[in-house]
Amino acid sequence: xxxxxxxxxxxxxxxxxxxxxxxxxxxxxxxxxxxxxxxxxxxxxxxxxxxxxxxxxxxxxxxxxxxxxxxxxxxxxxxxxxxxxxxxxxxxxxxxxxxxxxxxxxxxxxxxxxxxxxxxxxxxxxxxxxxxxxxxxxxxxxxxxxxxxxxxxxxxxxxxxxxxxxxxxxxxxxxxxxxxxxxxxxxxxxxxxxxxxxxxxxxxxxxxxxxxxxxxxxxxxxxxxxxxxxxxxxxxxxxxxxxxxxxxxxxxxxxxxxxxxxxxxxxxxxxxxxxxxxxxxxxxxxxxxxxxxxxxxxxxx
Amino acid sequence: xxxxxxxxxxxxxxxxxxxxxxxxxxxxxxxxxxxxxxxxxxxxxxxxxxxxxxxxxxxxxxxxxxxxxxxxxxxxxxxxxxxxxxxxxxxxxxxxxxxxxxxxxxxxxxxxxxxxxxxxxxxxxxxxxxxxxxxxxxxxxxxxxxxxxxxxxxxxxxxxxxxxxxxxxxxxxxxxxxxxxxxxxxxxxxxxxxxxxxxxxxxxxxxxxxxxxxxxxxxxxxxxxxxxxxxxx
Ligand SMILES: Cc1cc2nc3c(=O)[nH]c(=O)nc-3n(C[C@H](O)[C@H](O)[C@H](O)COP(=O)(O)OP(=O)(O)OC[C@H]3O[C@@H](n4cnc5c(N)ncnc54)[C@H](O)[C@@H]3O)c2cc1C
Ligand SMILES: Cc1cc2nc3c(=O)[nH]c(=O)nc-3n(C[C@H](O)[C@H](O)[C@H](O)COP(=O)(O)O)c2cc1C
Ligand code: FES
Numbered sequence: 001x002x003x004x005x006x007x008x009x010x011x012x013x014x015x016x017x018x019x020x021x022x023x024x025x026x027x028x029x030x031x032x033x034x035x036x037x038x039x040x041x042x043x044x045x046x047x048x049x050x051x052x053x054x055x056x057x058x059x060x061x062x063x064x065x066x067x068x069x070x071x072x073x074x075x076x077x078x079x080x081x082x083x084x085x086x087x088x089x090x091x092x093x094x095x096x097x098x099x100x101x102x103x104x105x106x107x108x109x110x111x112x113x114x115x116x117x118x119x120x121x122x123x124x125x126x127x128x129x130x131x132x133x134x135x136x137x138x139x140x141x142x143x144x145x146x147x148x149x150x151x152x153x154x155x156x157x158x159x160x161x162x163x164x165x166x167x168x169x170x171x172x173x174x175x176x177x178x179x180x181x182x183x184x185x186x187x188x189x190x191x192x193x194x195x196x197x198x199x200x201x202x203x204x205x206x207x208x209x210x211x212x213x214x215x216x217x218x219x220x221x222x223x224x225x226x227x228x229x230x231x232x233x234x235x236x237x238x239x240x241x242x243x244x245x246x247x248x249x250x251x252x253x254x255x256x257x258x259x260x261x262x263x264x265x266x267x268x269x270x271x272x273x274x275x276x277x278x279x280x281x282x283x284x285x286x287x288x289x290x291x292x293x294x295x296x297x298x299x300x301x
Numbered sequence: 302x303x304x305x306x307x308x309x310x311x312x313x314x315x316x317x318x319x320x321x322x323x324x325x326x327x328x329x330x331x332x333x334x335x336x337x338x339x340x341x342x343x344x345x346x347x348x349x350x351x352x353x354x355x356x357x358x359x360x361x362x363x364x365x366x367x368x369x370x371x372x373x374x375x376x377x378x379x380x381x382x383x384x385x386x387x388x389x390x391x392x393x394x395x396x397x398x399x400x401x402x403x404x405x406x407x408x409x410x411x412x413x414x415x416x417x418x419x420x421x422x423x424x425x426x427x428x429x430x431x432x433x434x435x436x437x438x439x440x441x442x443x444x445x446x447x448x449x450x451x452x453x454x455x456x457x458x459x460x461x462x463x464x465x466x467x468x469x470x471x472x473x474x475x476x477x478x479x480x481x482x483x484x485x486x487x488x489x490x491x492x493x494x495x496x497x498x499x500x501x502x503x504x505x506x507x508x509x510x511x512x513x514x515x516x517x518x519x520x521x522x523x524x525x526x527x528x529x530x531x532x533x534x
């Protein structure tokens with residue numbers, strides 16, 4: 001196999017730039033029935049918080065045309081249980097493991113990050129963009145000033161490089177990205193879900209107990225692509241892009257817009273093999289176009 | 302990819318579809334079905350209605366976009382079936398009483414058949430409740446010891462459970478809640494729960510069901526739960 005897809009994200013080497021996105025891939029185990037996880041460029045964990053979280057009540061999923069709304073509310077076992085029960089398994093997978101971390105306030109973010117210093121992960125994805133939790137989450141991510149502040153504090157105590165995951169629901173996204181870069185972030189990932197709403201006219205009621213929910217899937221792709229382009233133009237740190245990427249052609253477009261790596265979320269539900277098919281598609285594209293490495297077409301737009 | 306052997310309308314908006322399948326299945330398990338590419342985005346969870354080696358049969362109601370597409374499929378067409386998923390109904394030693402409401406009767410056929418194969422001398426009684434049109438009643442009559450039918454009423458009003466029966470139920474949540482409430486606590490009761498699903502394999506946490514022992518995933522820990530786990534208040 002050629003290494004035309006090998007990608008460096010700062011000094012972290014990815015076999016390929018394709019990574020299942022946080023919250024759509026559990027901690028990996030479930031997808032082992034479909035393919036060898038070692039083939040993935042990386043793997044991003046479900047969003048972890050300091051304490052275990054039971055998530056939101058009521059309906060959590062609602063399909064829309066070409067999209068999916070979710071209101072999971074960061075259900076997760078908490079950092080300690082993750083380190084004890086999931087990490088021993090995750091760490092043996094030969095891929096770049098990314099740990100997604102959420103929080104309700106500054107202290108909970110920092111304590112979670114400190115605890116994660118104990119493990120040898122490759123990259124932290126700082127989730128300041130979850131629209132489905134009442135406290136914290138997106139509150140930090142929608143303003144450049146607060147995004148910068150929390151990033152600075154996290155970077156100062158994290159043993160791991162920190163990539164900040166941005167929300168599409170706030171101030172101009174390039175400004176937020178710049179604030180995170182100035183605060184010391186080693187990378188940016190985007191986009192988290194777009195805040196939306198669903199009403200069930202038959203029940204004359206809102207669908208989600210939490211009122212609003214996060215939209216993802218092919219429906220959001222043009223917005224995600226535009227935001228990726230804007231952020232890539234604005235910062236020098238590498239960018240990991242996502243939002244509606246459903247095949248290798250989509251992945252390529254995000255890379256052309258400047259993304260170093262791409263993440264695959266909702267499409268894992270449509271086709272569990274989607275990430276693998278994207279890797280194969282990108283590889284075939286490089287061969288057909290005579291590219292020694294995918295980086296040759298990165299950021300050409 | 303499975304090949305459709307038959308797909309016929311057996312009652313208004315109710316279809317029965319048989320497809321090729323080479324694995325094995327337990328009663329109460331389900332598959333994620335799709336016969337489309339990206340629109341709709343998600344696969345649809347459908348229970349196993351019947352199984353013989355080489356073939357699995359589904360019974361489904363047309364309610365929206367996905368099931369409408371399924372209903373148009375013809376013999377020889379392809380359909381993606383991912384599974385079987387879920388825990389399924391457990392095997393039991395005593396007598397069996399099943400209670401089905403509406404399309405919730407779907408998984409109970411293979412359940413009764415499987416029970417009778419394993420325990421030819423076991424007694425099995427079946428309660429079926431429908432709002433307007435009944436379906437599959439003769440099929441149940443052919444394999445069960447007794448079938449009690451209700452159309453347009455409330456099936457649980459007729460429910461009389463014997464002391465040594467294990468009860469298994471699937472149907473609207475309000476019906477299962479009523480079963481859970483009326484059956485004496487001495488009887489073991491299993492309920493098959495429903496939830497919107499995206500992955501079907503335990504990865505998205507979208508199909509959560511609150512239980513006495515915390516959140517459970519309907520797709521992986523269920524869909525079958527003990528009554529006291531789910532209806533515990
Ligand atoms: C474990 C399990 C087993 C099931 N077995 C059967 C069966 O044997 N026969 C049968 O007719 N139906 C069964 N259902 C319900 C069936 O999945 C839904 O009726 C179907 O998904 C509706 O899809 P649609 O596109 O026609 O409707 P739409 O309303 O257009 O669907 C929109 C979205 O909501 C979801 N959805 C809508 N209604 C339900 C529902 N009741 N339960 C779960 N998700 C829903 C769909 O999957 C889809 O994602 C089962 C559900 C579960 C969870
Ligand atoms: C069911 C579900 C759960 C998610 N959970 C998380 C999470 O825990 N942390 C996070 O940062 N993003 C989470 N996301 C957002 C995705 O990681 C991703 O940013 C978003 O879905 C856009 O990409 P997509 O269109 O490819 O899905 C979740 C998305 C979905 C659909
Ligand atoms: S459907 Fe995804 S966890 Fe059950």
